[in-house]
Amino acid sequence: MRPDPQPPVATRHWRKSSYSNNEGGGCIEVDDANPGHVRDSKDPGGPHLEFAPTAWAAFVAATVTGGFGTV
Template identity: 50%
Template sequence: MDQIPLALAWRKSSKSAQQDNCVEVAALPGGGRAIRDSKDPNGPILRFASSDWQSFVRSTKSGGFDNLGC
């Protein structure tokens, strides 16, 4: 798998306000996304291909994760 670029434009949801318990997302070349824990910006990064990210967003918007019992 390709290396993740060092200089990414990380952002977190506007719904998170100033809370620290958030994930941050950054666009990758080719349309994929990188995800990290905002409390540990130097920690692990998850990487998603464009098609996987689009599927996740569609499922989230349609309520696909609403009944996970969390």
């Protein structure tokens, strides 16, 4: 995880991921302005993770196609 570059967290456009588990608060939020930036919805002031665009695209593709199997 790198220090948060611009823009500051307060000006980001976070939205809850449509693939998040809404039961029990297990949700992540994604930054629409910066694909690959995610954070825990329970800790909006906390750190966020930043993935390279290719890594993020591979993650989303695997999620959509069920590439991670079942939990």
